[in-house]
Amino acid sequence: MCGILGVVSTTAVNQLLYDGLQVLQHRGQDAAGIATEEDGRFHMHKGPGMVRDVFRTRNMRALSGNWGIGHCRYPTAGSAYNAAEAQPFYVNSPFGLMLAHNGNLTNADQLKRDMFLQDLRHMNTNSDSEVLLNVLAHELQAASTKYLVDEETIFKAVAGVHRRVKGAYAVVAMIAGYGLLAFRDPFGIRPLVIGKNETPEGTEYLVASESVAIDTLGFKFLRDVEPGEAVLIDRQGHFVSRQCAERTMLAPCMFEYVYLARPDSLMDGVSVYETRVKMGEYLADKIQHTMPHLAIDSVIPIPDSSRHSAMELATRL
Numbered sequence: 001m002c003g004i005l006g007v008v009s010t011t012a013v014n015q016l017l018y019d020g021l022q023v024l025q026h027r028g029q030d031a032a033g034i035a036t037e038e039d040g041r042f043h044m045h046k047g048p049g050m051v052r053d054v055f056r057t058r059n060m061r062a063l064s065g066n067w068g069i070g071h072c073r074y075p076t077a078g079s080a081y082n083a084a085e086a087q088p089f090y091v092n093s094p095f096g097l098m099l100a101h102n103g104n105l106t107n108a109d110q111l112k113r114d115m116f117l118q119d120l121r122h123m124n125t126n127s128d129s130e131v132l133l134n135v136l137a138h139e140l141q142a143a144s145t146k147y148l149v150d151e152e153t154i155f156k157a158v159a160g161v162h163r164r165v166k167g168a169y170a171v172v173a174m175i176a177g178y179g180l181l182a183f184r185d186p187f188g189i190r191p192l193v194i195g196k197n198e199t200p201e202g203t204e205y206l207v208a209s210e211s212v213a214i215d216t217l218g219f220k221f222l223r224d225v226e227p228g229e230a231v232l233i234d235r236q237g238h239f240v241s242r243q244c245a246e247r248t249m250l251a252p253c254m255f256e257y258v259y260l261a262r263p264d265s266l267m268d269g270v271s272v273y274e275t276r277v278k279m280g281e282y283l284a285d286k287i288q289h290t291m292p293h294l295a296i297d298s299v300i301p302i303p304d305s306s307r308h309s310a311m312e313l314a315t316r317l
Contacts, residue, residue, distance in 0.1 A: 001027055001028060001074040001102070001260050002027055002028045002071060002072060002073050002074050002087075002100075002101070002102040002103075002209075003021065003024030003025070003026075003027035003028055003071065003072040003102065003208075003209045003210075003213075004024075004069070004070070004071055004100045004101070004102045004170060004171070004172050004192075004207075004208065004209050005017060005020040005021060005024065005069065005070040005071070005100075005172065005206070005207070005208045005209070005213060006067075006068070006069045006070075006100075006172035006174075006180045006182055006206070006207040006208075007020070007067060007068060007069075007180075007204070007205070007206050007207075008066070008067040008179065008180050008204060008205045008206075008233045008234075008235070008237055009066050009067060009204045010066060010199055010201035010202045010204060010237070011066060011201070012064065012065070012066060013036060013065065013066055013067055013068045014034065014036060014060050014063040014064070014065075014068070015060070016206075016217055017034045017036070017063075017068055017069070017070040018034065018051065018055060018060065018070075019216070019217060020070060020206070020208060020213045020216070020217055021034070021051045021070045021071075021072050022051050022052070023210075023212055023213045023216045023217075024072055024208065024209055024210060024212075024213055025050065025051055025072055026260075026262060027072060027074060027102075027209060027210075027260060028071075028072040028073040028074035029049075029050055029072070029074070030048060030049075030073045030074060031046065031047065031048045031049065031054070031071075031072070031073040031083070031085070031086035031087070032046065032047070032049065032050065032051045032054045032055070032070070032071065032072045032073065032086070033045065033046025033047070033054070033070065033071050033073075033086050033087050033088050033100070034046070034055070034063055034068060034069070034070045034071075034088075035063075035068055035069055035070075035088045035090070035098045035100075035174065036063045036064060036065035036067065036068030037065045037067055037068060037098075037174055037176060037177075038064045038065035038066070040096075040176050040177040041176070042090065042096065042098055042174070042176060043062055043063050043064060043065060044063075044088065044090065044098070045059040045062065045063060046071075046086040046087065046088070047083055047086055048083050048086060051072060066235070067174070067179070067180055067233075067235060068174070069088055069098060069099075069100050069172045069173070069174055069180070070088075070100065071086075071087040071088055071100035071101075073085075073086060073087060084124070084125050085125045085126070085127040085129075085130075087099075087100045087101065087127075087129055088100040088174075089127070089129055089130050089133045091133055091134060091137050093137065093141070094137060094140055094141040094144060094149075095140070095149050095175050095176055095177070095178070096175070096176030096177070097133060097136065097137055097140070097173060097174065097175060097176070098173060098174040098176075099129065099132065099133040099136065099171060099172070099173040099174075100129070100171070100172050100173070101128075101129035101132050101133075101169055101170070101171050102168075102169070102170045102171075102190050102192075102209055103167060103168035103169035103170055103185065103189065103190045104128065104167055104168050105128040105131060105132060105165060105166065105167040105168075105169065106166045106167035107165070107166040107167065108128035108131050108167075111131050111135060111164065111165065112131050115131065115134050115135065115138065119134075119138045121134045121137070121138060128167075132161070132165060132169060132171065133173075135160075135161055135164055135165055136157060136158075136161050136171075136173065139156075139157040139158075139160030139161055139164070140153065140154065140157040140175075142157075142160065143156040143157045143160065149175055149178050151232060151240060154175070154181060154230070154232055155230055155232070155242045155244055158181070158183050158230040158244040159244040159245070159246075161183075162185070162186055162228060162244055162245045162246075163246075165185075167185070167189075168185055168187075168189035168190050168253065169184070169185045169189075169190065170182075170183075170184050170185070170190040170191065170192040170209065170225075171183050171184075172207055177235075178234060178235070179232060179233050179234035179235050179238075180205075180207070180232070180233045180234075181230065181231070181232055182194075182207040182225060182230070182231045182233075183225070183228075183229065183230040183231065183244065184225045184226070184227055184228065184229060185227065185228070186227050186228040186245035186247060186248045186249070187227055187248070187249055187250070187251040188224075188226070188227030188228075188248075188249075188250045188251065188252055188268065189251060189252060189253050190209070190252075190253065190256075191209055191210060191224070191252065191256060191261070191265075191267045191268070192207060192208075192209065192224065192225040193207070193208055193209075193210065193211045193214060193221065193222075193223070193224050193225065193266075193267075194206070194207055194214075194221075194222040194223055194224070194225060194231065195207075195208070195211075195213075195214030195217070195219030195220060195221055195222055196219060196220050196222045197218065197219045197220065202236075202237050203237045203239075204219070204237065205233045205237065205239060206219045207225070207231065207233075210261055210262060210265040210267070211265050211266045211267070212262045212264050212265045215264075221266070224267070224268050224269070225241075226243065226248070227245070227248040227249065227250050227251075228243055228244055228245025228247075228248040229241055229242070229243050229244065229245075230242055230244045250268060252267065252268055256272075257270070257272055257275040257276065258276075258279070258305070258306075259303070259305045260305075263276060263305075263308055273308060276305075276306070276308040276309045276312075277308050277309065277311075277312045278312075279309045279312075280308065280309035280310060280311065280312030280313040280316070281312050281313075281316060283309065283313050284312065284313045284316035284317055285316075287313075287317065288316075288317070296317050298314075299311075299313050299314040299317070
């Protein structure tokens with residue numbers, strides 16, 4: 001579980017990214033990072049700890065640019081204490097790529113061997129996110145037929161990622177000098193949503209793990225990224241999307257609704273709050289059916305994400 005965020009704006013995005021990561025802090029507390037782009041050059045700061053501890057005023061000033069990505073980490077691969085595994089990850093070829101990933105690859109070890117032996121790519125951490133970045137970089141290079149990157153090349157590369165990578169992945173990435181790329185695995189295991197904001201200077205877009213980031217930052221909820229879909233937003237705010245997977249099926253991780261997500265988020269059209277209330281209702285029905293004479297004095301939510309389920313359970317009992 002991690003929180004990811006990407007913004008293409010008409011003004012500086014460093015504060016938007018910081019505020020967005022604060023809202024998504026519940027998705028990961030071990031490390032945080034922000035990367036921006038300005039005039040074809042990336043600026044990045046990342047490190048272990050909470051968002052408020054990683055970024056100081058001097059760090060924020062250095063994160064110049066009107067578009068960027070952010071990440072807060074909850075490790076599912078690699079080490080929780082390795083600062084090198086904080087995201088985003090960077091690779092210089094092709095074109096210059098930055099990537100932040102939420103999920104867990106089930107074939108990461110095999111991919112890592114293949115990338116070294118066949119694609120001649122070396123990875124310096126145990127993070128499956130670095131593996132995913134290098135797979136994307138290789139597929140982008142293989143799809144390129146000229147020196148300049150374009151939409152067709154990028155969507156072809158994402159299709160290549162879908163063919164090679166197994167597991168859960170929601171991704172935001174930056175291609176230097178071009179724009180923001182976001183995509184979701186063919187089963188939509190991890191959430192990814194899109195927000196939009198109209199300003200006098202132009203249209204701004206935001207992609208995030210949860211809709212709560214869109215609401216808090218003043219954007220309008222647009223839609224979910226579909227399973228297998230890729231979304232591309234260039235520096236001028238031109239938005240285009242395409243289905244890049246041959247076969248798709250929505251199969252979200254139930255743990256998002258049980259534990260990971262904030263209750264005020266909406267995922268794939270389903271309210272997290274209403275889902276947890278419904279869980280409490282069903283549990284109450286089961287208790288009343290199987291243990292009708294049980295005298296219950298109190299209901300205690302453990303962990304805190306079960307609070308709304310517990311309240312409904314207590315009300316019905």
